Amino acid sequence: MTTAALSATRTPVVLVADKLDPAGAAILEAAGVEVRVHPGLSADELIAAAADVDGILVRSAAKVTADVIEAAPRLRAVGRAGIGVDNIDLTAASRRGVLVMNTPLANATTTAELAIAHMFSLARHTAEAQASMSAGRWDKSALVGREVTGKTLAVIGLGKIGRIVAERGLGLRMNVIAYDPFLTGDSPLTGVELVDLDTALARADVLSLHVPKSNDTVGLIDSDALNKMRPDACLINCARGGIVVEADLLAALKAGTIAAAALDVFETEPLPADSPLRGVPNLLLTPHLGASSSEAQQRVSTEIAQQMADYLLRDEGRCAVNAPSVAPEELALLRPWMTFARHGGLMLGQVSDDPVVRLEVACRGELSERPSAPICTEAVAGVLSPCLDVPVNAVNAAALAEERGLAVLEQRAGTTGSASASTLELRVVTKSGAQHSVTGTVHEGQPRLTAFDGFRVDFVPSGSLLLTRHRDQPGVLAKVAILLGDAGVNIGGLHMSARRDDTDSALALWELSRPLESDELDGLAGLSVLVEARCIQL
Known part of the structure; x- marks a missing residue:
C-alpha cells in the first residue's frame, strides 16, 4: 500500500x-x-x-x-x-x-560555535580565571594566555560543522589547514589548505575534531597521534565520544605532550562522577553542549x-542516513520517473513465473544526466515486492537484491532532444531465461507506460490491471469484456497492441475497477481464444 x-x-x-x-x-x-x-x-x-x-x-x-x-x-x-x-x-x-x-x-552552527568558544577559553584560560575569582583569588600573572590570530587551526573533517569552524578560523585571521579522507584535489574552501593527518597533527596550534563516529574514526586520536602534536598545541573534540582515546589523552596532558584539551563528548555519557578526566587542570570539560542552544x-x-x-x-524522504538522498529540487524532477520505476518493476515482478536474476535499468535522453540511484532503487523494490512478505523500499532494496542474487545493471544513453525525449526502460531476465520489459516516459508530470514486452501502448498505469495475450483476431476482446461485465467489473480503459508479423500475437492491458477473484481469473484463463490472462496490482 x-x-x-x-x-x-x-x-x-x-x-x-x-x-x-x-x-x-x-x-x-x-x-x-x-x-x-x-x-x-x-x-x-x-x-x-x-x-x-x-x-x-x-x-x-x-x-x-x-x-x-x-x-x-x-x-x-x-x-x-x-x-x-x-x-x-x-x-x-x-x-x-x-x-x-x-x-x-540544524545544529551545525551551534556546534561549530562551541568549538570556537573552547578554543578561546583554552587560549585565554577563562575557565580557570572564573574558578580563581570565585575562590577569592586574583591570579592575573598566572593566567597569561595566547592570541589565536596567526596561529594554525587544523580541522579534522570538512563536513558541515568542520567547514563552519574553518570559515570562523579564517575570519579570525588564523592559518587554517584541514584533513578529510573523502576529499581529494583542491580544497572546497578558499584559503584552507588540505593536508594529510600527520601533517595536520604536526602543524596544529589548535586541533579541532569534526568527524562522524565510525569504525574508521574510533580511536583516531590515540597516543601515537598525540605524540605527533606539538607540546604547546591544544585539542578540541566536539564531535563524538570515542574518537579520542581518553586514557591516552589524560596521559598526554599530565606528561606535557600537549598543552591543553577541551572535550564536549565522552566515551561514556553522562561522564561518571569519579571519572579521572574530572579535575585535570589543563582539561576543559562540558556536558555535551554541542547542540544546546535555544x-x-x-x-x-x-x-x-x-x-x-x-x-x-x-513519501518524501530527506536527509536519509540509510537510503539514497536527493536534493528536494532534484527529487521533484525525479518523482514521476521513480513512480514509473516502481510501477514498472511491480508489473515485471508479477508477470515473471520464476525468480528474477537480472534487472537492467536504461535511462535515455535528458534522464541519463539525472541521479539514477533513486530510480534504480524503486525499480528493484517493485520487482522484489511481489515475491517477498516484508515491505521493500528505498531503504532495504539493495540489501534484499543482494540477498536474493538479483544483479542490477544500469545503462545510460544521452540524446540531443528535450526532456520529452527521455525514456526509462526496465528489463528483467528470470532464472529460466525468460525476459520481460516495460518502457515509459513522463508527459505533463505523469508517468506513462509506452511499451510492454515490445507491444506499444500509451497510458498511466495504476490500480488494478488485467493483462491478456491472444492471437490478433476478431471477437477476442468482446468475449473478455462480456466475462468482466458478468462479474460486475467495470473497465476503465483498454490498451491493445498487435504485432504485424507471422505470429499475429496481441497483448491487451485492461484497467479494472477492482482486482479479479481467483475464480474469475480462472474463468478468463479458460477462454480458448486467450493465451494468457494475468492480474497485476499496482
Missing part, C-alpha cells in the same frame, strides 16, 4: 521518545499526525510504546535498538533530532526497510518533525 493510500485509511502515529522543543509536535499535529510524547522511557517501556507507531523521534538519550524495531511492525521511519545516529541500530532499521533521518544542518533546539525539533511528516504522508 502506498503512503497516500495509507494516510487515507488511518492517521499516522509518531512517538516522541526524547525531550524535544514542542514546536516539533505542533508541526506534526498540524499535518494531521497523531503525536505521543513519552520521553525518558526505559528500554522495555520503549519497546511497548513502539508497538503501533509509524515513526519515532529521538535525540540522543533514547536508544532505538533492534528489539524496538522488531517490536514495531508499523514502523516506517526513525528521526534523529541532531546529526549522530549511534543510538539507532542502522542495520536492523535497514533490514526492515525503516528509513532513518537526521538533521545535519535556536538549535528549536531547529532540530521543527526540521525533523517536518521531515517525518513529509515522509509518512507524502
Whole structure:
C-alpha cells in the first residue's frame, strides 16, 4: 500500500521518545499526525510504546535498538533530532526497510560555535580565571594566555560543522589547514589548505575534531597521534565520544605532550562522577553542549518533525542516513520517473513465473544526466515486492537484491532532444531465461507506460490491471469484456497492441475497477481464444 493510500485509511502515529522543543509536535499535529510524547522511557517501556507507531523521534538519550524495531511492525521511519545516529541500530532499521533521518544542518552552527568558544577559553584560560575569582583569588600573572590570530587551526573533517569552524578560523585571521579522507584535489574552501593527518597533527596550534563516529574514526586520536602534536598545541573534540582515546589523552596532558584539551563528548555519557578526566587542570570539560542552544533546539525539533511528516504522508524522504538522498529540487524532477520505476518493476515482478536474476535499468535522453540511484532503487523494490512478505523500499532494496542474487545493471544513453525525449526502460531476465520489459516516459508530470514486452501502448498505469495475450483476431476482446461485465467489473480503459508479423500475437492491458477473484481469473484463463490472462496490482 502506498503512503497516500495509507494516510487515507488511518492517521499516522509518531512517538516522541526524547525531550524535544514542542514546536516539533505542533508541526506534526498540524499535518494531521497523531503525536505521543513519552520521553525518558526505559528500554522495555520503549519497546511497548513502539508497538503501533509509524515513526519515532529521538535525540540522543533514547536508544532505538533492534528489539524496538522488531517490536514495531508499523514502523516506517526513525528521526534523529541532531546529526549522530549511534543510538539507532542502522542495520536492523535497514533490514526492515525503516528509513532513518537526521538533521545535519540544524545544529551545525551551534556546534561549530562551541568549538570556537573552547578554543578561546583554552587560549585565554577563562575557565580557570572564573574558578580563581570565585575562590577569592586574583591570579592575573598566572593566567597569561595566547592570541589565536596567526596561529594554525587544523580541522579534522570538512563536513558541515568542520567547514563552519574553518570559515570562523579564517575570519579570525588564523592559518587554517584541514584533513578529510573523502576529499581529494583542491580544497572546497578558499584559503584552507588540505593536508594529510600527520601533517595536520604536526602543524596544529589548535586541533579541532569534526568527524562522524565510525569504525574508521574510533580511536583516531590515540597516543601515537598525540605524540605527533606539538607540546604547546591544544585539542578540541566536539564531535563524538570515542574518537579520542581518553586514557591516552589524560596521559598526554599530565606528561606535557600537549598543552591543553577541551572535550564536549565522552566515551561514556553522562561522564561518571569519579571519572579521572574530572579535575585535570589543563582539561576543559562540558556536558555535551554541542547542540544546546535555544535556536538549535528549536531547529532540530521543527526540521525533523517536518521531515517525518513529509515522509509518512507524502513519501518524501530527506536527509536519509540509510537510503539514497536527493536534493528536494532534484527529487521533484525525479518523482514521476521513480513512480514509473516502481510501477514498472511491480508489473515485471508479477508477470515473471520464476525468480528474477537480472534487472537492467536504461535511462535515455535528458534522464541519463539525472541521479539514477533513486530510480534504480524503486525499480528493484517493485520487482522484489511481489515475491517477498516484508515491505521493500528505498531503504532495504539493495540489501534484499543482494540477498536474493538479483544483479542490477544500469545503462545510460544521452540524446540531443528535450526532456520529452527521455525514456526509462526496465528489463528483467528470470532464472529460466525468460525476459520481460516495460518502457515509459513522463508527459505533463505523469508517468506513462509506452511499451510492454515490445507491444506499444500509451497510458498511466495504476490500480488494478488485467493483462491478456491472444492471437490478433476478431471477437477476442468482446468475449473478455462480456466475462468482466458478468462479474460486475467495470473497465476503465483498454490498451491493445498487435504485432504485424507471422505470429499475429496481441497483448491487451485492461484497467479494472477492482482486482479479479481467483475464480474469475480462472474463468478468463479458460477462454480458448486467450493465451494468457494475468492480474497485476499496482
